[in-house]
Amino acid sequence: MSVLLLADHDNGALSPATARLVAAASELGAVDILVVAENPAPIAAEAAKIAGVHQVITVTAPETAETITNSLENLAQRYRNVTASASSVGKDVIPRLAAKLDIQPVTDIVEILGPNRFTRPIYAGNALETVEDRQATHLLTFRASAFRPAASGNDAPIETLDLSVTSAARFLAAHRTDSDTPDLATAQIVIGGGVSVGSAEGFQLIEKLGKTLGAAVGATRAAVDAGYAPNDWQIGQTGKIIAPDLYIAIGISGALQHLAGIQGAKKIFAINTDPESPLVKIADVALIGDLFEIIPQLIAELERLGIKR
Template identity: 75%
Template sequence: MSVLVLAELDGEVLSPATARIVAAATQLGPVDLLVSGPQAVAESASGLSGVARVILAPATALAEGMVDLLASLAPGYDYLVASASTTGKDVMPRLAARLDIQPVTDIVAIEGPNRFTRPIYAGNALETVTDGQARHVLTFRASAFRPAAGGNAAPIETREATIASAARFIAAHRTESDIPDLATAQIVVGGGVSVGSAEGFRLIEALGKSLGAAIGATRAAVDAGYAPNDWQVGQTGKIIAPDLYIAIGISGALQHLAGIQGAKKIVAINTDAEAPIVKIADVALIGDLFEIVPQLTAELEKAGLKR
């Protein structure tokens, strides 16, 4: 069975999520990777293990254009796959409507050629669904899968396409940062509203820097202006599954817990020993975060773990 994966771009480079989606999709069959972007991204994508062919198409930032590209290629594939990201959530339902297919979204495990596991009820339960359709439109949660290795040299095929749309792309506003991508980071340090201010969040950033970690925040901290929107973790933010999640001043509201359920290890730093996140944490440090976090950062740097 053949699989077409829509590559995820981060500006002018390949997003780390793409390697994870490719690794998942190879469980379904040979993978072709559609890149709507520059030649350099296609060359990077061709190195992913499991990719049989890269299809390079004209760059478009519009969902309508992506749908046109995928729909034109759909007859040759059994599976049409993308990340359950902002782009995937915009493009794939449109594609499913165009093809008159019921999509299966936010998949976290593949149980068989047409059986998939996905979270429901804000991540409080998992359901296994059977998709009996002849063609499948799927989105995978990137954080649930390990990335594909490199070392491949898949051929690149250029596909000419005319992209017409009533919409017009005006501008993209991006937050530039040298910290790891939150959605795919192996270590994440998160802060809650108890941090108290944007200045207080510098403690979170300092600890994250010492660990080479991504920085996350609760919705309450973002709404209070302590952290930018793209740091929000939770049901209405980013879903993460790091090897280590350090939750600082976070009580553990259901909305936030839904976003970290895939974390392998959780360390909670909190004054409340009865906080929900403390009860699910593997390690809990009960005390004042303004005392514990600077000490922890200093000890890590003293031990030579600063990256």
């Protein structure tokens, strides 16, 4: 057994990002997935379907950083590679585990060059560095958006572990944004709104365009800080890193931390009143004008053409 991967899941469901993580981890060897949850069974059943998964291990425990870290620590000695997503959970858990195991982690990996050679972004994504990890055990996090998802159709066995994991922390509440839009981190089309949208009501126009295109909706940090959009919509260095086929940036000037989060986008379409803004300059296509005039016209034209999901 070579690779232990922490499953990425939320609200009782496996995240689409996990299939991408499996594809990355499979380059290092056979993958075992660890699911830590209060009700891990349905999550494990979905994880077992991913191609490349050798087995799924479940631990029934509260989903706190402490219990997840303790579960990983109990299993780490069996594996050469212990891996997770470079998500909020991974950023919380992996440093804790690194301190316990006295291992230097390699984080935010976007390419695997060999058994111990990895590529990761530095300087807010403006450069890439190659890292060689000569430790006996590798502690790694992958940027899920940098990898294509693994196929499905597998039927890996599921093992239940009775680990005595405790936590001093107690889960109190989860504050979620209800949405039927695709997952932001793995969506093929993403529409992002900036502070220029002006209000939470203004963002409803962005959401309407998103529903028309079947796209995920995101926001800049400034828009989130202003209260126009929920925190889990934030795109950028301190939010979610995305790599869609198409990114539509509406009213976004292009601060460095936001640009760091969208560098994986294959095509960028910008709508802005400022032709000199940084994001307009790097966009593949730019439309200069008032978003409150352009977006309703764009939605109407898409609906006229029958493009409505």
